[in-house]
Amino acid sequence: EGQLVEFGGGLVKPGGSLRLSCAASALSFTDYHMNWVRQAPGKGLEWVSSISGSGSFKDYADSVKGRFSITRDNGKNSVYLQMNGLRAEDTAVYYCAGRGYTYGDAFEIWGQGTTVTVSS
Amino acid sequence: QSVLTQPPSVSGAPGQRVTISCTGSSSNIGAGYDVHWYQQLLGTSPQLLIFGNTNRPSGVPDRFSASKSGTSASLAITGLQAEDEAYYYCQSYDNSLSYVFGTGTKVTVL
Numbered sequence: 001e002g003q004l005v006e007f008g009g010g011l012v013k014p015g016g017s018l019r020l021s022c023a024a025s026a027l028s029f030t031d032y033h034m035n036w037v038r039q040a041p042g043k044g045l046e047w048v049s050s051i052s053g054s055g056s057f058k059d060y061a062d063s064v065k066g067r068f069s070i071t072r073d074n075g076k077n078s079v080y081l082q083m084n085g086l087r088a089e090d091t092a093v094y095y096c097a098g099r100g101y102t103y104g105d106a107f108e109i110w111g112q113g114t115t116v117t118v119s120s
Numbered sequence: 121q122s123v124l125t126q127p128p129s130v131s132g133a134p135g136q137r138v139t140i141s142c143t144g145s146s147s148n149i150g151a152g153y154d155v156h157w158y159q160q161l162l163g164t165s166p167q168l169l170i171f172g173n174t175n176r177p178s179g180v181p182d183r184f185s186a187s188k189s190g191t192s193a194s195l196a197i198t199g200l201q202a203e204d205e206a207y208y209y210c211q212s213y214d215n216s217l218s219y220v221f222g223t224g225t226k227v228t229v230l
Contacts (some may be wrong), residue, residue, distance in 0.1 A: 035219070037166075044122060045166065045209050047157075047219035059218050095165055105213065106156040106171035113165055 002027030002109050004096045009114030012086055016118070020081040023095030030054070033099040034072060034079040036106060038092035038116075048094070051079060060069055064090075086118045123148060124210055124222035131228040132200045141227045142193040142210035148220055150191035153213040157186055157195050160207040169208070170195065197227070206230045 008020040022034070036048040049070040050059045058070055064083075072079040079096060093115050097107035125143045132138040142155060149155055157170035160185045168177055173188040193212075197204055210222035 008175050037221075044224040045160075045211075045221040046122075047221065050219070061218070065220075103168060103171040103175075103177060104154050104156075106154070106165075106168050107158075107211070108171070108177070110165040110167065 002098070003099060004074065004111035006094065006096045006111040006114040009094065009116045011117045011119065013120050014087060014118055016086050017082070017084045018086065018095055018116060020052055020114060020116070021077045022081075024077045024079075024098070025096070026101075027100075027109070029077040030074050032109075034070075035099060036070065036079075036081045036096045037095045037097050037107070037110075038090075039095070039113075040089070042091040043092075044050060044094055046092075049081060050099075083116070086116075088118050090116060091118045123214060123217060123220050123222045124212060125207055126210060126222040126225045128223070129226045129228065131230055132190060132197075133230045134200055134202065136200050137196060137198045138200055138207075138227060139197075140195045140208055140210075140227070142195070142222045144191050144193075144214075144220075146191060147216060148191075148214040149188065149193060151215060155186070155188050155193040156211045157184075158209045158211065160209065162206070167207065198222045200227075201227050 032054045035050045051070045067085040069082040093113040095113045096111040098109040124220045158166040159169045160166040170186040
């Protein structure tokens with residue numbers, strides 16, 4: 001069964017940058033559109049960004065557009081989220097989630113999450 | 121911020137039936153996009169519970185069922201069990217906002 005593992009979270013000052021990584025295993029990585037979803041402390045889920053299997057299509061939530069950038073390296077079965085101009089409101093657990101073809105456009109596989117804290 | 125509205129909480133005794141509503145609009149659920157449901161146990165990541173409005177992935181108990189009508193969807197849990205205590209989120213797609221999640225509902229087993 002497939003697995004996603006995120007890493008790269010941490011404490012960063014407002015205005016700073018951070019790069020999150022998500023490594024996939026035991027799945028056909030190029031068959032998956034990959035997504036980042038975040039959850040602020042005590043809050044609900046918020047979709048952040050998506051990238052298609054080839055990497056040619058990318059999409060972003062308005063709240064991060066122009067500050068965050070999603071990329072993938074299919075040779076390394078990994079997806080990344082470069083976060084610049086971080087704000088306090090970006091503090092959250094960031095989940096990597098995969099959308100394959102078996103379950104329509106549902107996010108069928110999730111990682112365990114990595115925590116990003118933006119604070120001075 | 122969420123465009124899909126869910127009740128903050130529902131509760132029921134073991135064995136009872138509870139339902140969770142997910143109300144959207146003509147730009148998401150009403151536009152014909154599928155609704156999916158996720159279960160998030162305390163301290164864990166979300167897990168797919170229902171996909172394509174009504175379908176259960178293998179391994180999900182049949183006490184979980186869902187439906188969709190117009191601009192809304194609902195999730196039902198029949199024969200409520202202690203291990204069902206969790207947060208539940210609906211999710212769909214929006215013409216303007218891309219993927220959208222519901223506000224989330226906490227299910228408490230009394």
